[in-house]
Amino acid sequence: MPAIRSTSTGDEIAAEIGVRLRSKRIERNFTIEDLAKRAGIGRTALGDLEAGRDVRVSTLVKVLRALSMIGSLDAAFPDTLPSSEALSARGEVRKRAYKPKER
DSSP states (O other): OOOOOTTOOHHHHHHHHHHHHHHHHHHTTOOHHHHHHHHTSOHHHHHHHHTTOOOOHHHHHHHHHHTTOGGGHHHHSOSOOOOHHHHHHTTOOOOOSSOOOOO
16 A cells, blocks of 8 residues: 655545555455444445545544544544643744734
């Protein structure tokens, strides 16, 4: 499987996610119908996801849950923010995530 790179387009990433999910489905010996039923989604929605088409995030979450892969989201989105010390060590300054209101 090709690596997902920072230079990959959105369509390339969606296609690769679809390929990887299809691979996991087959590895677990599920048909599209089996997994769609398990996930509580339609067969067409699962087919769209595996084909790399645009789907709702909730559809992806349902499929990940049905494949017992929901925990893998922790690797992509860790629950911690870098500390001020870690940022300072890298020579970075913590920035506000919003603009203060002008008075």
